[in-house]
Amino acid sequence: MADKKRVLIVEDAAYMREMLEEMLLQEGDKYEVVGFATNGEEAVAKYKELKPDIVTMDLVMEVMDGIQAIKEIKMYDPAARILAITALGTPEYRDKALEAGADEYLWKPFTIKNLLDVLERLLREE
Amino acid sequence: MRTSSIVKGELLNYRFLMLVLLVLACVLLSFYFAYYRGETGVYTHVFYIPLILAGVWYKKKAVYLAILLGVIHVFTALIFIHPIPAELTVETFERTSMFVAVAYIIGFVSDKRAKVEEEITKERDKFQKILSTISETIFIVDRDLRVLELSKPELKAGIEGEEGIPGIYRRIPMSKYKKREEIIGEKCYKCFWGKEKVCDDCPIHSIFETGAGARMVRSFVLADGSVRCVEVEYVPIFDEGGNVVRVIGDMRDITEEKRMEYKLKRAEEQLRETKDYLDNIIESSADAIAVVDMDGIVRDWNKSAEEIMGYSAEEVIGTSNRKFFAKPEEADRIMEIVLREGALKNYRAIVLRKDGKAVHISMSAALLKDRNGVPIGTVRVSRDITKEVELEEKIKEERDNLNLILNSMQDGVYIVSEDYKVEFMNKILIDEFGNQVGNICYKAFHNREDPCPLCKNKRVMKGETVRWEWHSRRMNRTYDLIETPLRNINGSISKLTIFRDITERKMMEDELRETCKKLEELDKMKNAFLNVAYHEMRSPLAPIVGYASLLERCELPEKGRKYIYNIEKCGRQLEKMINRMLELARIDGKKIELTLSEFGIREAVNEVVKSLETEARAKKQEIHTIIPEITIQADKQKVIAIFSNLVSNAIKYTPEGGRIDIMAEEEGANIRVCVADTGVGIPEEHLPKIFERFYMVDTSLTRKSGGLGLGLSIVKEYVKLHGGRVWATSEVGKGSKFFFIIPKSQKEV
Structure with a gap:
């Protein structure tokens, strides 16, 4: 297996961060969680610091929401790969996220299979 | 007279020359007799010839010639006769004296006669002048109709022609002006009237026979086109024996008189016509016209008056006008107004016909006055306005009604x-x-x-x-x-x-608007709240489902695996319910647009059936589909949602072992779908309401089937979005049938 994909998890709920990490680790050495952020601002800072391969981005957060964070990260690094994850189920939000620069979109709730499938797709596009 | 004016030097005058020659002859003769014969007496008689001529021609001036001849005679005798006998001398002087005397006498007589002649000529000219200045032309004709005399130097004459101006003149185109000299001796018919033979109406012959004068009028047209008219009066001239010898014609121009006469006649005719016309108007007037004198007695009564009032003129003329009025005192009032104001206009009164019927009239009247301005009566023009009055009353009534309406x-x-x-x-x-x-x-x-x-x-x-x-x-x-x-x-x-x-209405409108605004805000708030609520509800679901899926991968006893499965299943069910609510919130919040694509209807139904198979199988239900291979153009996700809702409803409300049929068929430009079940059915009274939001047939919390009653309202919204309609039929206990129709293509809509 080549290099592990370095993942930055942005999520305001601790149990969700934990769950996402657990799910990613299920794939053995494919993904490596390099950091967590609990809001958009933090996410942007962490991105600049860690330069992860993938960002999973919750959209509804305090201080700076996910949409804004996606925009700023994409502005900083157009090659950034961002997976938007949210419980806001309407297509408008999905469109907003994609417009802002998210590469994929995942609705809550999701199973581990859902997550790994969408990440696979994201990586294939590389 | 001019012929004798020798002084004026008319030396070559033939009379004078003749005298000179005669004198010379006398001298020569005198020389001859005196020289050769010695005589002086005999030849001297010859001298009287020039002397007499000179006396006649030159009047008293002949004396000078006599003296000259005397001198010649004397000198001839003195020169040629020697010696001169005494008697000769005496004789010579005596003869000379005789010459002078004869010359003087003849000259004197001639002179007198010339003076008398001149006087006569003068008188004649004067007379002529007078005659020619009088306007009348006087002429004399003899028995042969020859003109002997004419008082004018020239005459305007013409040729008698055809009838000219009707009734008055005969047209006599004039040939030319004729001179008096041309006329005298000419036949009167020719020179006066330009005719070749005697006029048919010539009175002259009868005048010659009877001696009675006559008169005649003739008219003619002159060269300048003017028409003249003349009157000729013929008077006979008698001789001593009482016979007519001449006829004098006195011709007078009466053109102006005739013209006046004609004008007068025309004026009279016109006056008569006007009078007839007025009479006609009065008689034929639609208005009643009556003349009433100062005592109120009717003096005139026209035909319309007869018609309107029913009284004939004979019945009425000479009687009082009071009896006509419904109120007799009105007659006095009318007279009073006319007298005071000179006229009356559109005075309304009610009159009584002969048959007693009342007639509304509108009367105008004027005062009649005689030449001195004294009133002699009134002329009254009345119109029957009964119909108008009735109409007016009707209009008034209508107007009153209208006013009543307006006022109320x-x-x-x-x-x-x-x-x-x-x-x-x-x-x-x-x-x-x-x-x-x-x-x-x-x-x-x-x-x-x-x-x-x-x-x-x-x-x-x-x-x-x-x-x-x-x-x-x-x-x-x-x-x-x-x-x-x-x-x-x-x-x-x-x-x-x-x-x-509209103050109240306005206020209500404002209130309503305000309420609407509030409602809109509330709605927005509601939607916002719902969005948040759904987010918040879904968020905890994420770890439930997520961890369940993680747990599945762990080493677990069989029981644990089953629990986890149930957790995940319930989580998914909860998610679906939340999704539906979210879907409705979206439909509410704003207009949804269709995302169109072409797809096979069978493919869509199969997809739905596949996803619901597990549920159906759990209830031991059979799902049958009869779907033709039809491609439609629609929003696939929404069509799937429609089927999904209908089929899951069917599964939900159909008992175990039931059957569900899904059928589709083309219907013109539409596709018609039926989802039938063998379920509990829907009571008839609920049928019209089942597509309403939150509507549940059984609202008890203990009901068997779950759900919020949102599925059918989503179906209805989506079908409507596609331009179709949805309805249901049902029989309680036997099952329900849900139908919907949508167009095969959205382009045609």
Whole structure:
């Protein structure tokens, strides 16, 4: 297996961060969680610091929401790969996220299979 | 006379030359006798020849010639006779004296005669002049109709022709002016009338026979085209024996007289015509015309009067006019007004016909006066206006009705003329503002000096109907005004305004608007709240489902695996329910657009059936599909949602072991779908409402089937979005059938 994909998890709920990490680790050495952020601002800072391969981005957060964070990260690094994850189920939000620069979109709730499938797709596009 | 004017040097005058020659002859003769014969006596008689001639020609001047001849005679005797006998000398002087005496006498007589002749000529000329200056032309003809004398130097004559101006003149085109000299000796018919033979009406012959004078009128046209008319009076001239020898004609120009006569005649004719015309008018007038004298006695009564009143002229003329009036004193009143004002106009009265029937009349009358201005009666023209009066009454009645309506209206109605004068106000306005009819509207209603800034009068006068709302700040009320042009009978335009107090309505409208706004806000808030609520509800689901899926991967006993499965399943169910609510919230929040694509309807149904198979199988139900291979153009996700809702409903409400049929067929440009089940059915009274949101047939919490009652309302919305419709039929206990129709293609819609 080549290099592990370095993942930055942005999520305001601790149990969700934990769950996402657990799910990613299920794939053995494919993904490596390099950091967590609990809001958009933090996410942007962490991105600049860690330069992860993938960002999973919750959209509804305090201080700076996910949409804004996606925009700023994409502005900083157009090659950034961002997976938007949210419980806001309407297509408008999905469109907003994609417009802002998210590469994929995942609705809550999701199973581990859902997550790994969408990440696979994201990586294939590389 | 000019012939004798020797002094004027007419030496070559033949008389004078002749005298000279004669004198010379006498001298030679005298020399001859004296020289050769010695005689002096005999030849001297020859000397009388020139002397007499000179006396006749030169009057008294002949004396000079006599002296000359005497001298010659004397000298001849003295020179040639020697010696001169004494008697010769005496004789010589004696003869010389004789010469002079004869010359003088002859000269004197000639002179006298010449003077008399001159006098006669003068008198004659004078007479001629007088004759020619008088306008009448006098001529004399003899028995042979020859003109012997004419008083004018020339005559305007013509040729008698055809009839000219009707009734008066005969046309006699004139040939030319004729000179007196040409006329005298000519036949009268030829020179006067240009005819070749005697005039048919010539009176001259009979005058010669009877001796009675005659008169005749002739007219003719002159060369310049003017028509003349002459009258000729013939008078006979008798000789001593009483026979007519000549006839004198006295011709007089009577053109002007004739012309006047003619004009007079025409004027008389015209007058007669006018009179006839007026008589006709009076007789044929549709109005009754009557003449009533100062005592009220009828003096004239025309045909229409007979018709209107039923009395004939014979019956009425000479009787009092009082009996005609329904109120006899009206007769006196009319007379009084006419006398006072000189006339009466459109006076209305009721008169009684002979048969007793009342007739409304409109009477105009004028005072008749004699030449001295003394009133002698009245002429009255009356018209039967019974019909008009009836019509007027009818109109009045209608108007009263109209007024009644206008006055009982709660809306204000008023009419204003072009110059802002109030012409009408209905009762409600009069009650509020007092009667302002005749006053200026802006003064009366608004206490202004100029028209109101918002006044629509000018626009309405142009024919426009204006509807507007006006808020009176003073009264704090709002009015709805309709202002419309009103065409009057005389062609002018007034403004009709109807206004209604809509203050209450306005307030209600405002309230309503306010409420609507609030509702809208509430709705927005609701949607926002729902969005948040769904987010918050879904968020905890994420770890439930997520961890469940993680747990599945762990080493677990069989029991644990089953629990986890149930957790995940319930989580998914909860998610689906939340999704539906979210879907509805979205439909509510704003218009949803269709995302169109082409797909096979069978493929879509299979997809739905596949996803619901597990549920159906759990209830041991069978799902049958009869779907033709039809490609439709629609929003696939929504079509799937429609089927999914209908089928899951069917599964939900059908007991175990039931059967579900899904059928589709083409129907023209549409596709018709039926989802039938063998379930509990829906009571009839619920059928119309099942597509309403949150509607549940069984609202008890203990009901068997879950759900929020949102599925069918989503179906209805989606079908509607596609331009289709949805309905259901059901039989309780046997099952329900849900139908929907959508167009195969959205392009045609």
